Amino acid sequence: MQCVTSTAFGPAELLHRLRARGSASTVSPITHIERMPPRSGRTTPWPAWTEPAVRDALTAQGIVAPWDHQAAAATLAWEGKHVVLATGTASGKSLAYQLPALNALTRDPKATALYLSPTKALAADQLRGIARLGLDGVRPATYDGDTPREEREWIRQHARFVLTNPDMLHHSLLPGHARWGVFLRRLTYVVIDECHTYRGVFGSHVAHVLRRLRRAAARYGSLPTFVLASATSGDPAGTASRLLGLPVTAVTEDASPRGGVTFALWEPPLLPASKLSLPTQPGPESAPESPADPDGFVDVELPPIRRSALRETADLLTDAVVAGTRTLAFVRSRRGAEVVATMTRRALDEAVPGLGERVAAYRAGYLREDRRAIERALLSGELLALASTNALELGVDLVGLDAVLICGYPGTRASFWQQAGRAGRAGNEALAVMVARDDPLDTYLVHHPEALFGRPVEATVLDPSNPYVLGPQLCCAASEAPLTNDDLELFGGEPAAAAARALAQQGVLRHRPSGWYWTHRGRPEVDLRGTGGAPVSVVESATGRLLGTVDPASSHATLHSGAVYLHQGVSYVVDNLDLEDAIALVHQEEPDWTTHARDVTNLSVVDVRSYVDAGPVGLFLGEVDVTNQVVSYQRRRIGSGEVIDTRPLDLPVRELRTVAVWFTVSPEALVSAGVEPADFPGALHAAEHAGIGLLPLIATCDRWDIGGLSTANHADTEAPTVFVYDGHPGGAGFAERAYGTAADWLRATREAIASCVCEAGCPSCVQSPKCGNGNNPLNKADAVKVLDTVLAALPPA
Incomplete structure (x- = not known):
């Protein structure tokens, strides 16, 4: 099969061809075009401390001189300062940490280095890059769940540059630190790649894993220098310091060259208005004035909905492939990636039989051999396009991509820029298109492009003091070696000491004059990623x-x-x-229907940490208990979305203690604002949905990381209340972020609802795809009144 390896169209012409697809509509699907001009690079001579062998190996790979930011970060690390390099995608961050690490390994034949990445694919990619250098004695090796048992002993004894991930560090290397003693004694550098991905509960766990690593290294006599690489993010030094528990210097000025990038924000068109014929109800309402037809049915106009972002992305991906454009489509969910790939393949095969074979899906959950085969096919050019989850968002070296389609806002500006940065090669022009889902946040962004292009990237949210993280991590540390008072300072000071005392009262730890001891034979079972157990x-x-x-x-x-x-x-x-x-x-x-689960949620307030008394309005932050149960599912017809039936399920109740932000409004204030008591539930429910949808605008979360509940009279607050809570035990820091920026968050929520063109509420403003009540009741107009009342009472910050 002949492989197309270059695009026949530049970004401007390709965008014109894509726009032509929507020309049948009177309204252009493109709401905004942002042009990022090309940028030339700034190089600097190799640092004087660079070993000739390392310099020659890098030069042989075509790296004649480092960019300014690479040399600056590498020099800080060589001087023993912990450093984070936060620059754009494809800015060459790898060289910044490889240079000091490889220099140390070349100069000292006993030195070792450790590389940590959030994904196996990224570690494998790094291994290929280091191996290509051909430096004598470095002996790089990946150590992860896919490493054969017979290779692991060789790696422990002989590898000097070990590439692994936090999960393997937590489950294998640290519990078996005695077998890794020689490696830890000689540990000089620790590289933490893509550190912006360590957020929420996962990030909080990783923060303690890194403290355990520091403790183990010190136990064997080494104090390694940490070098972190991050996408552009808000406050990278502060985030890296929270992650490590150490002061970190940030290098943020990007000196690498960049080709021009054209960004387009794309809003799928509204579908033609549809009507549903319903039987009229007997009684006064169906008297002679009723609009019912002679057969006793009345036509009800349904709320407008937009064309599916998945279908729109599949059509755009089809056009891009036909145009010979190497394209990557990012899709939010595993199922969505599969759907986009399937629709694209079918459309291509109808146009050119066999062309659909050039498109594949890629997501987590695939078996290892399937993932590797797809990666090889993309790198070789056998595949022309991929529909992928964010599994390919990180720094895997994807060469030859000309365009990126982003199906739905990925949740954070950091991820948006990471995904868009996958397009462009060798300084050539590139195209990135974000296709908006029918969702409050997506709709807000395509009509407020300044929220994407005119704001700094969010700060990464993590909370190492989360007791549901801190306690289990202290158990892990104690099982590796008894915890001393100095260790408790390392893990957070007084919160760690309080957690240790509580664990001792539970009999999990035993306190002796020499420290805190783990009391069980086996190791603690701790899930770093907060997924709730085995997959x-x-x-x-x-x-x-x-x-x-x-x-x-x-x-x-x-x-x-x-x-x-x-x-x-x-x-x-x-x-x-x-x-x-x-x-x-x-x-x-192959059924002609899809399934959608429905659930029931209850919430009770456990404790209030902080609150703002704003007269008729109260704003609160505290702990809550949430119970949730999936009770049924709907079967919906593919294409029309018609509900075929609802079927019951018998699944266990799930319980969660977490952190929530909530606001209350007095009934009198709502009535004064024009909201009748009978409309309280629909108004609060609509405000809750939109608030959940807009929270990712100000916190590094996804709407699936958070949940919500609204009620016209909650038993604990005795008032109309809207709750938004973290979907992880103990919280993940998102509710705190919402509490601290409540005015900005709720103002954007109010604007998203008020500016939507629909009359009664739609997926673009107040309907939610995860609502357990089937989006009923909802009152769009009164939700605006609720938020106006709250914003008028709250202080601006």
């Missing part, structure tokens, strides 16, 4: 073939009996979900 395996019943895995937090909603599961474009229906054995049995089927 659920998806197995084909007829063959026993393992198709993939799903995290347990999502399994109730996505793998319940009767659910439709997609894998590589093939549909399967779940026969049985066995939660005890973490396995879902499925059979292949």
Whole structure:
């Protein structure tokens, strides 16, 4: 098969061709075009401390001289200062940490270095880059869950540059620190790549894993220098310091060259208005004045909806492939990536038989061999386009991409810039298009481009003091070696000491004059990523073939009996979900319907940490208990979205103690604002949905990281209340961020609702795809009145 490796169209012409697809509509789907001009690079001579062998190896790879920011960060690290380099995608961050690490390994034949990345693919990519240098004695090796057992002992004894991930550090290297003693004794540099991904609960766990690493290294007599690499982010030095528990210097001025990038914000068109015929109800309402037809039915006009962002992205990806453009489409969900790839393949095969084979899906949950095969096919040019989750957002070296499609705002500006930065090669022009979902935040952004292009990137949110993180991590540390008072200072001071005392009262730790001891034989079971346990395996019943895995937090909603599961474009229906054995049995089927889970949530206030008394309005931050149960699912017709039926489910209740932000409004203030008591539930519910949708604008979270509840009279607050809570035990820092910036958050929420063109509420403003009540009741107009009342009472900051 002939591989197309270059685009026949530049970004401007390709964008014109894509725009032509929507020309049938009177309104252009492009709401904004942002042009980022090309930038020339600034180089500097190799630092004087660079070993000749390292310089020669890098020069042989075409690196004649480092960029200014590479040399600045590398020199700080060589001088023993902890440093974070926060520059754009493809700015050459790898050289900044490779240079001091390889220099140390070349100069001292006993020195070692450790590299940590959030994904196996990124570590494998780094290994290829280091191995290509051909430096004698460096002996790089990846050490992860895919490493064969027979290789692990060789790596422990002989590898000097070990590339791994936080999970492996937590589960294997630190618990087995005695076997790694020689490596730790000689540890000189620790590289933490893509450190902006360590946020929320995962980031809080990783912060303690790194403190455990520092403790273990010190135990063996080494004090390594930490070098962190990050996408452009707000306050990178502060975030890196929270992650390490050490002062960190930031280098943020990007001196690398960049080709011009054209950004387009794309809003799918509204679908033609549709009507639903409903039977009239007997009684006065259907008297002679009723609009019912002679058969006793009345036509009800449905709220307007936009064309699916998935279908729009698939069409744009199809056009890009036909134009010969190497394109990567980022899709928010695993299922969405599969759907986009499937629709694109079908459309291409209709146009040019066989062309659909040049497109594939890529996501987490695939087996290792499947992921590696797709990566090789993309790098070789065999594949022309991919529909991927954010699994390919990070710094894997994807050469030859000309365009990126972003299906739905990825949740943070940091991720938006990371994904857009995947386009462009060798300084050539590139195109990035963000296709808005029918979602409050996406709609807000495509009509307020200054929120994307005119603001700094968010600061990464993590909270190492979260007791649900701190306690288990102290247990891990104590199982590795008894905790001393100095160790407790390392892990946070008084909060760590209080947690240790509580663990001792529970009998988990035992306090002796020499320290705190782990009391059990086995190791503590701690899940770094907060997924709630082992992943659920998806197995084909007829063959026993393992198709993939799903995290347990999502399994109730996505793998319940009767659910439709997609894998590589093939549909399967779940026969049985066995939660005890973490396995879902499925059979292949192509139904003409999809499934959508429905749940019930209850919430009670445990403790108030902080509050603002604003007269008729109260703003609170505190701990809450949340119970949630998936109780049923709807089957909806593909294409029309028609609800076929609702079927009950018998799944266990899930309990969560977490952190929430909430506001209360007195009934009198709502009535004064024109909201009648009967409309309280719909007004508060609509404000809650929009608030959840807009929170990612100010915090590094995804709407799926948070939940909410609204009620006209909550038992604990005795007032109309809207809650928004972190979806992780103990909280992840998102609610605190919302509390601290409540005025900005709620003002953007109010504007998103008020500016939406719909009359009664739609997915672009107040409807939510994750609502357990089927988006009922909702009152768009009164939600604006609720938020106006809250904003009028709250202080501006």
